[in-house]
Amino acid sequence: MNFLQLPIAANEFVSAWAEGVASLMVRLHEGQQGNTKHSLRIAGYVRDLCSALDQGHTCLQDDHLTRLINYQSPIIALAEDALTQVKPLVLENNRLYLYRYWWDEYGLSQAIHRLNRPLTHTLLDEQLAQFTVGTHPKQRQAIEVALAQGFTVITGGPGTGKTFTLVRILLALVQSYGHGLRVALAAPTGKAAARMQEALRHSLSQLSVSSDVLSVLPDQAFTLHRLLGMGYSTQAKYHQHYPLPYDIVIVDEASMIDLHMAHQLFNAIPANARLILLGDANQLAAVEAGAVLAELSQAHTLRQNSVQLTESQRFGSHSGIGQLAAAICQGLNEHSLALLKQGLPDVVYHKTEQIDHVVTQLFQDYLAFVDALQQKQSPQHILTAFDQYRVLCAMREGSYGVYSLNQRLALLLQKALGQTEDPQQIWFHGRPVMVTQNDYGLNVFNGDIGITLAEEDGFYVYFPARDAQLLRIPAARLAHSETALALTIHKSQGSEFKTVAVVLPKEDSPILCRELLYTGITRAKTRVKCWATDALISHAITRKTQRASGLKAKLDNE
Ligand SMILES: Nc1ncnc2c1ncn2[C@@H]1O[C@H](COP(=O)(O)OP(=O)(O)OP(=O)(O)O)[C@@H](O)[C@H]1O
Numbered sequence: 001m002n003f004l005q006l007p008i009a010a011n012e013f014v015s016a017w018a019e020g021v022a023s024l025m026v027r028l029h030e031g032q033q034g035n036t037k038h039s040l041r042i043a044g045y046v047r048d049l050c051s052a053l054d055q056g057h058t059c060l061q062d063d064h065l066t067r068l069i070n071y072q073s074p075i076i077a078l079a080e081d082a083l084t085q086v087k088p089l090v091l092e093n094n095r096l097y098l099y100r101y102w103w104d105e106y107g108l109s110q111a112i113h114r115l116n117r118p119l120t121h122t123l124l125d126e127q128l129a130q131f132t133v134g135t136h137p138k139q140r141q142a143i144e145v146a147l148a149q150g151f152t153v154i155t156g157g158p159g160t161g162k163t164f165t166l167v168r169i170l171l172a173l174v175q176s177y178g179h180g181l182r183v184a185l186a187a188p189t190g191k192a193a194a195r196m197q198e199a200l201r202h203s204l205s206q207l208s209v210s211s212d213v214l215s216v217l218p219d220q221a222f223t224l225h226r227l228l229g230m231g232y233s234t235q236a237k238y239h240q241h242y243p244l245p246y247d248i249v250i251v252d253e254a255s256m257i258d259l260h261m262a263h264q265l266f267n268a269i270p271a272n273a274r275l276i277l278l279g280d281a282n283q284l285a286a287v288e289a290g291a292v293l294a295e296l297s298q299a300h301t302l303r304q305n306s307v308q309l310t311e312s313q314r315f316g317s318h319s320g321i322g323q324l325a326a327a328i329c330q331g332l333n334e335h336s337l338a339l340l341k342q343g344l345p346d347v348v349y350h351k352t353e354q355i356d357h358v359v360t361q362l363f364q365d366y367l368a369f370v371d372a373l374q375q376k377q378s379p380q381h382i383l384t385a386f387d388q389y390r391v392l393c394a395m396r397e398g399s400y401g402v403y404s405l406n407q408r409l410a411l412l413l414q415k416a417l418g419q420t421e422d423p424q425q426i427w428f429h430g431r432p433v434m435v436t437q438n439d440y441g442l443n444v445f446n447g448d449i450g451i452t453l454a455e456e457d458g459f460y461v462y463f464p465a466r467d468a469q470l471l472r473i474p475a476a477r478l479a480h481s482e483t484a485l486a487l488t489i490h491k492s493q494g495s496e497f498k499t500v501a502v503v504l505p506k507e508d509s510p511i512l513c514r515e516l517l518y519t520g521i522t523r524a525k526t527r528v529k530c531w532a533t534d535a536l537i538s539h540a541i542t543r544k545t546q547r548a549s550g551l552k553a554k555l556d557n558e
Pocket of ligand 1: 134135136139156157158159160161162163164165199313314
């Protein structure tokens with residue numbers, strides 16, 4: 001067996017580790033002839049660990065691993081020795097880690113224990129009552145927890161009042177601590193940060209809030225990368241010994257935070273500050289390893305820090321989207337299919353059929369956007385029209401994947417705008433694009449979406465307002481972007497649209513899971529159209545993602 005031919009995972013970091021570990025294995029194998037059987041066994045675990053990391057687990061979990069505990073290995077440290085003996089692998093009970101992942105889990109659990117302490121506030125009961133008036137019991141509980149604890153987790157589906165509750169928490173904290181309070185708002189993506197800021201502004205505008213209170217609230221929400229000063233590096237500028245200069249750090253869409261980012265974030269919170277995480281734990285977990293929000297909301301040790309909001313104000317008991325989302329979350333296959341087929345006004349179910357027909361149907365909901373382009377409306381109006389609807393795919397590849405649908409939808413868009421249909425033409429008037437890599441020079445970030453407009457001297461892409469101005473960038477300078485008529489459900493996380501079309505592939509795939517379907521469907525505010533087959537819907541609902549991790553065990557001292 002050639003250890004260097006262990007399958008290398010897609011993730012670059014994992015690949016580097018896998019290669020390093022594999023070459024160490026070769027040396028071990030060559031140097032310790034007597035232990036060949038053991039070396040082979042460990043090599044097998046390393047291979048399984050790499051594929052587990054590729055699937056978002058933070059470790060390999062296997063009860064057979066405990067038999068390695070008494071074995072002295074130059075490449076495996078036991079967890080109790082891991083701080084003093086840095087080896088490529090760490091074994092903790094029945095979990096095997098690459099060192100870096102163990103370190104992130106360990107460091108994060110330590111930082112959570114540090115932050116998890118009661119804090120005082122100066123509000124009397126009657127003062128607090130003005131901020132809890134009209135709230136539901138769980139919302140009130142969330143406000144009380146955020147005032148009393150250094151660390152708060154607020155989870156809930158769409159429209160359950162996370163922003164509504166957050167505004168009241170902020171106002172109560174300003175009242176308690178005065179106007180010198182330093183508040184930071186952040187989210188994992190630029191899109192989610194912008195939406196958070198907009199939602200807060202909107203929610204505040206519905207209350208009569210004095211201007212000096214408003215001045216405490218930041219007029220900008222950061223991406224987590226920016227907040228932590230990560231730039232192009234994976235190491236944050238801020239950490240335990242050089243913490244962030246804030247009293248309260250609030251992070252929205254926290255389901256998207258991966259293990260490494262969570263470690264950096266928690267480490268950067270000052271000793272006396274508060275951290276408030278908000279998100280929907282039923283959504284897709286981070287692209288990278290870990291399902292931090294779900295684990296924090298389930299940890300026994302953190303039960304006094306965690307509140308789940310359950311009553312959706314947006315989707316009342318009669319809303320089809322709300323009922324469907326709840327049925328998917330609970331894994332109710334038959335009921336979900338029945339809801340899809342019931343002919344509810346806000347839920348439309350199409351059986352996937354001939355691709356040309358599907359694409360023509362998908363395009364229909366872009367006609368208001370086409371109209372805005374034809375009428376030469378302002379870039380802002382065109383962007384708003386585009387943001388009303390989105391096609392969301394489960395996959396990138398395949399005829400119902402993002403690449404194929406974008407190509408086909410782009411041709412229909414060119415035709416509708418009276419242009420020559422040319423699949424080779426990258427830039428054309430009306431082309432919506434998504435940035436795929438951060439570009440600090442241009443001030444555009446991964447996930448930002450803009451619209452291409454033809455002007456006298458060439459194509460320009462307009463991105464939504466920053467500082468009340470649209471960002472206008474020459475198309476040729478956007479080196480990393482792709483057409484955005486169709487997005488993956490993963491990329492749509494943190495965004496919402498009036499109407500959404502969720503398109504599943506023709507064949508089953510391990511990517512299709514309950515969280516994916518739930519996330520796709522709940523991106524719709526008023527109408528969802530689902531293109532799928534009964535069998536694929538059932539497969540997706542049945543496949544619930546369970547990410548192996550030791551975070552909850554570390555927090556609960558199991
Ligand atoms: N207790 C309440 N009384 C009256 N209205 C409420 C209450 N809670 C929430 N709402 C209203 O319900 C709507 C949805 O609330 P909100 O936007 O805060 O939800 P959310 O959880 O932040 O949603 P999303 O995650 O989709 O952004 C808002 O219009 C909000 O004002």
